[in-house]
Amino acid sequence: MLSVRGLQKRFGARVAVDGVSFAIKPGEVYGLLGPNGAGKTTSISMIAGILARDAGEVEIDGLDIDAGPPARAQIGIVPQAITLYLDLTARENLHFWGRMYDRRGDGLRRAVEEALQAVGLTKRADDVVSTYSGGMQRRLNLACGILHQPKLLILDEPTVGVDPQSRSAIFELVERLRDEGTAILYTTHYMEEAERLCSRIGIIDAGKLITEGTRSELVADLGRAVRIEIGLEHDEGLERAVSVVTGLEGVHSAAVVAERLHVFADEGAHRLPPLLTALLNTGLVVANVKVVEPSLEDVFLRLTGRMLRD
Amino acid sequence: MRYAWTICLKDLRQRLRDRTALMLAVVVPLVLTTLMGLALGRSESFRMRLAIADLDGSELSQAFLAFVERPSLQGIVYVNRVDSLAAAEAAVTDGNAEGAVVLQAGFAKAARASRTVPVEILAAGDHPFSARMTEALVRDFLSRATATATTESARAIPSVLPLSPGGRLRTVDFFAASMAVLFLTFTVLSGVRALQSEIDSGTIVRLMATPAEPVIILAGKFAALVIVGLVQMAVMIVATSLLFGTSWGNPLPVVVLVGTSVLMAIGLTAFFMSLAENAEQGQGLASIVIFLLAVVGGQFLPPQGLPDVFETLNRLTPNGQAFRGFTDLAAAAGTGSVRTILEPLLVTGGVGLSGIAFAAVKARKALQRAL
Numbered sequence A: 001m002l003s004v005r006g007l008q009k010r011f012g013a014r015v016a017v018d019g020v021s022f023a024i025k026p027g028e029v030y031g032l033l034g035p036n037g038a039g040k041t042t043s044i045s046m047i048a049g050i051l052a053r054d055a056g057e058v059e060i061d062g063l064d065i066d067a068g069p070p071a072r073a074q075i076g077i078v079p080q081a082i083t084l085y086l087d088l089t090a091r092e093n094l095h096f097w098g099r100m101y102d103r104r105g106d107g108l109r110r111a112v113e114e115a116l117q118a119v120g121l122t123k124r125a126d127d128v129v130s131t132y133s134g135g136m137q138r139r140l141n142l143a144c145g146i147l148h149q150p151k152l153l154i155l156d157e158p159t160v161g162v163d164p165q166s167r168s169a170i171f172e173l174v175e176r177l178r179d180e181g182t183a184i185l186y187t188t189h190y191m192e193e194a195e196r197l198c199s200r201i202g203i204i205d206a207g208k209l210i211t212e213g214t215r216s217e218l219v220a221d222l223g224r225a226v227r228i229e230i231g232l233e234h235d236e237g238l239e240r241a242v243s244v245v246t247g248l249e250g251v252h253s254a255a256v257v258a259e260r261l262h263v264f265a266d267e268g269a270h271r272l273p274p275l276l277t278a279l280l281n282t283g284l285v286v287a288n289v290k291v292v293e294p295s296l297e298d299v300f301l302r303l304t305g306r307m308l309r310d
Numbered sequence B: 001m002r003y004a005w006t007i008c009l010k011d012l013r014q015r016l017r018d019r020t021a022l023m024l025a026v027v028v029p030l031v032l033t034t035l036m037g038l039a040l041g042r043s044e045s046f047r048m049r050l051a052i053a054d055l056d057g058s059e060l061s062q063a064f065l066a067f068v069e070r071p072s073l074q075g076i077v078y079v080n081r082v083d084s085l086a087a088a089e090a091a092v093t094d095g096n097a098e099g100a101v102v103l104q105a106g107f108a109k110a111a112r113a114s115r116t117v118p119v120e121i122l123a124a125g126d127h128p129f130s131a132r133m134t135e136a137l138v139r140d141f142l143s144r145a146t147a148t149a150t151t152e153s154a155r156a157i158p159s160v161l162p163l164s165p166g167g168r169l170r171t172v173d174f175f176a177a178s179m180a181v182l183f184l185t186f187t188v189l190s191g192v193r194a195l196q197s198e199i200d201s202g203t204i205v206r207l208m209a210t211p212a213e214p215v216i217i218l219a220g221k222f223a224a225l226v227i228v229g230l231v232q233m234a235v236m237i238v239a240t241s242l243l244f245g246t247s248w249g250n251p252l253p254v255v256v257l258v259g260t261s262v263l264m265a266i267g268l269t270a271f272f273m274s275l276a277e278n279a280e281q282g283q284g285l286a287s288i289v290i291f292l293l294a295v296v297g298g299q300f301l302p303p304q305g306l307p308d309v310f311e312t313l314n315r316l317t318p319n320g321q322a323f324r325g326f327t328d329l330a331a332a333a334g335t336g337s338v339r340t341i342l343e344p345l346l347v348t349g350g351v352g353l354s355g356i357a358f359a360a361v362k363a364r365k366a367l368q369r370a371l
């Protein structure tokens, strides 16, 4: 449904997106996972045809995005920010976007009602949007992008700042649309969301797609490794601790994340004592230790030396 | 095109939803017009004493006298005949007349030959409005007289001069025009602000993702602004006509001037909006500037007795030009034409188009940043 090849964009000297390629099939949720500033929104803007690309190709349902209106008509986009007319009602907002995608008359009315129902806003449909809670606005933001039943739905961090109830409503809707055959591009910097929703995940950092695959493929790539989190008695020793453990046998990488030492090492209980001894020998006092099962978070840490949620 | 219409309707709906803006557009200017008219005008009509020296003594010069003394101008223009340039000057300097017209010998001949006619117009320095009125009278007369003179040579000219109704400009009418122009700018400003907030809030991103091309989106937004401006002016014109009996002059030139004034309002407000960081700031900046321009242009003071400098400032401000055009048309009554307001038309239209062009270029850049 969507095929992206060699997408590139620079802003002045900064390369925001650097050779991103991937494809999404109908009925598939593709997660673009990466920290803030990784280039997710920039990629999406180019895919949706609202930002000029420096290089690369975007094809939607066999149509080049440069074909303009017919290609754009296949896309539904839900921007990262709340992009609603706050002085209009939910129904008026939906009605407007429906018309902008050539829906008319009875078909439009039905689509509006369905979209309202899908995000649970039927009761408040005739209230002005500025009176809505943040979560309700998020849900309407989503509804405005799905009303015209796009073949490709692009969601840019749709759950940022959302209450748990709205969040699960959004998840359910995404799953339903997926089951109905919509191709979905879902960006997020929350690992749990990517794990729960996405059939395939691309990890993006500093404009580059650094790896791609299903969740289990990505985690399997880590081999039989674990993450060991160590808290020190005194935080000022953390940087020194990194250099102490880096050379040790079986240690892949080490980094300071959120005032804790994160060590990436081969699996096995025998890895722990030498690690702690090395720290003790240099006068660093260990306060606590945690061994964590590998997750997407660790895939990211392993590939970039940083945590996703920084 | 359907997309443009959809966008235009959506924008109009948003404008209608803003109660404060509606109040500001319709109720406030009417209330202000009434108050200012009452407070400053003592509801009296504009009056002017005009000294005329006919040194030509031709049929045409007598026709001018008849033109100025016609029934519709009675009670407004008081004609006082004098017999020399010196006497005319004396009448003005001694304060016996606000204006004087001296038709020199050779007036008729020059008019028939379509050459520059020897006419002296004198006016008291502290009555710019009377000066304009005098000039308008002479200009009107000549434009009709020469038109007929060249085609029909020496036929009886007075008979072909139609008598125009009205032609009065009272204080309340002055403020009707003044407030109409001022609030036109404010109303359009709130529309331009909405355009800016479309960029600020990111809805423009959604718009650009739709199948509609950018030009069409712009066209829809522009159409909404024009409609809002036209409706605002129409409401003011109709309401002041009904409430105060204001006569705005010949419909055709009034409509043309309304058009260029709306352009001016869009260009002016878009210009200031585009200088600001966001909609909020832009609206503040533009409001202050519009208000200052109106004050400087003399739009808040009654016309009689304004110092000359206001006349000049008036011509230097775009909103002042629009306002001046409307008062000229009202003063010219049935004789007003597009030529009467050539300068206001050119200035308002020019300012409008340049402001819009400038803002469009800036908006393109802002859009790049918004994405």
Ligand SMILES: Nc1ncnc2c1ncn2[C@@H]1O[C@H](COP(=O)(O)OP(=O)(O)O)[C@@H](O)[C@H]1O
Residues within 6 Å of the ligand: A011, A014, A015, A016, A034, A035, A036, A037, A038, A039, A040, A041, A042, A043, B368, B369, B370, B371
């Ligand atoms: N319009 C722009 N001008 C300059 N730099 C930009 C612009 N948009 C994004 N960037 C930069 O490009 C990088 C990627 O941004 P973005 O795509 O918004 O990241 P994400 O959506 O993953 O958080 C960032 O470093 C950001 O500062």
Ligand SMILES: [Mg+2]
Residues within 6 Å of the ligand: A037, A040, A041, A042, A080, A156, A157
């Ligand atoms: Mg983003």
